[in-house]
Amino acid sequence: MSIRMAASAPLIMRIMASSLSIAEKAGEVIRDIMSTGDLNVVDKGQKNFDPQTEADRKCQQIIIGSLSKQYKDLKIIGEEGAEDLSKIPQELIVDKIDSQFLEQYKCPESFKDISENDLVVWVDPLDGTGEYVAGFVENVTVLIGIAFRDTSIAGIIHQPFFKCATTNKMGRTIWGLKELGTSGYNKKSPPENKLILTTTRSHSNEIVNATIEAIKADEVLKVGGCGFKVLQLLEGKAHCYVFASPGCKKWDTCSPEAILEADGGILTDILGKHYNYGPNVEYPNRTGVLATAKGIDHESLLERIPIATKESLIKKK
Numbered sequence: 001m002s003i004r005m006a007a008s009a010p011l012i013m014r015i016m017a018s019s020l021s022i023a024e025k026a027g028e029v030i031r032d033i034m035s036t037g038d039l040n041v042v043d044k045g046q047k048n049f050d051p052q053t054e055a056d057r058k059c060q061q062i063i064i065g066s067l068s069k070q071y072k073d074l075k076i077i078g079e080e081g082a083e084d085l086s087k088i089p090q091e092l093i094v095d096k097i098d099s100q101f102l103e104q105y106k107c108p109e110s111f112k113d114i115s116e117n118d119l120v121v122w123v124d125p126l127d128g129t130g131e132y133v134a135g136f137v138e139n140v141t142v143l144i145g146i147a148f149r150d151t152s153i154a155g156i157i158h159q160p161f162f163k164c165a166t167t168n169k170m171g172r173t174i175w176g177l178k179e180l181g182t183s184g185y186n187k188k189s190p191p192e193n194k195l196i197l198t199t200t201r202s203h204s205n206e207i208v209n210a211t212i213e214a215i216k217a218d219e220v221l222k223v224g225g226c227g228f229k230v231l232q233l234l235e236g237k238a239h240c241y242v243f244a245s246p247g248c249k250k251w252d253t254c255s256p257e258a259i260l261e262a263d264g265g266i267l268t269d270i271l272g273k274h275y276n277y278g279p280n281v282e283y284p285n286r287t288g289v290l291a292t293a294k295g296i297d298h299e300s301l302l303e304r305i306p307i308a309t310k311e312s313l314i315k316k317k
């Protein structure tokens with residue numbers, strides 16, 4: 001595809017195609033920094049330990065620097081705070097655009113006339129930093145989510161330490177756009193006659209645990225990262241993701257929500273409401289996360305969540 005043809009594709013498709021290439025580069029950097037053996041961790045937590053590594057910082061620069069260069073009026077919000085674009089080294093800027101994506105997929109009618117001012121991009125440059133530091137590298141993902149007005153419509157999840165069984169290639173990129181579909185993973189339904197719940201590996205508390213108890217799952221799969229947990233739903237390894245706590249932020253859920261919902265699943269808070277991803281919202285997802293895979297009854301799981309859990313999260317707001 002010529003540069004001119006790529007430039008004539010609808011904006012949302014171009015942002016996705018750019019983000020596919022940018023996320024791949026971020027994944028390379030995440031692997032490279034791990035291979036140096038020095039993650040250069042700093043604690044950015046106010047009350048609790050909240051690690052930030054060289055990879056979180058560098059990947060945010062890659063993603064925000066590259067998208068801002070191509071899409072000047074796009075509002076981009078990243079976990080690691082505001083970026084001074086003039087300080088981002090040129091070698092971190094990705095100009096590539098995934099032309100195969102543009103050639104293969106057609107923009108859904110409802111998103112054809114979107115302008116940059118209608119969009120917010122939510123960036124988690126490295127989701128699962130605790131797991132990256134602890135060596136659970138499969139849990140690590142790069143998340144780029146795109147919201148149209150208040151609603152999450154598109155997302156990219158790049159998993160840098162996924163190893164393809166046939167080619168041994170490291171890294172894979174999963175994407176989803178509402179009304180178009182999803183790609184990049186092994187689409188599978190979770191097993192019937194069994195309920196598998198995925199939840200936090202490292203942020204449990206009494207309410208988180210009491211809520212899991214009340215769901216009465218047959219198995220509980222404790223893993224790190226919002227991106228990786230939603231991947232469990234997309235690949236049929238779990239039926240639901242339950243986290244009855246504040247802690248997740250908009251950059252954690254924006255991309256996974258769009259991909260899951262483009263696949264037929266649902267991601268809401270613990271009260272059944274979708275989060276708002278507009279340009280001026282607060283970052284924390286104060287009322288937790290309930291996500292269900294395609295074909296799983298979201299409403300009936302919502303009903304299993306104790307009233308005490310719901311009340312306690314509303315009170316914390």
Ligand SMILES: Nc1ncnc2c1ncn2[C@@H]1O[C@H](COP(=O)(O)OS(=O)(=O)O)[C@@H](OP(=O)(O)O)[C@H]1O
Nearest residue numbers: 126127128129130200201202203224225246247248
């Ligand atoms: N304050 C507070 N209270 C409870 N839980 C919290 C808090 N801050 C972060 N979290 C949870 O920590 C996990 C990692 O957070 P993040 O996804 O924001 O971090 S990162 O992207 O890995 O840097 C993520 O959950 P899990 O990955 O499920 O453990 C967040 O929901």
Ligand SMILES: [Mg+2]
Nearest residue numbers: 124127128252
């Ligand atoms: Mg995160």
Ligand SMILES: [Mg+2]
Nearest residue numbers: 079124126127
């Ligand atoms: Mg992060």
Ligand SMILES: [Mg+2]
Nearest residue numbers: 051052079129
């Ligand atoms: Mg973090």
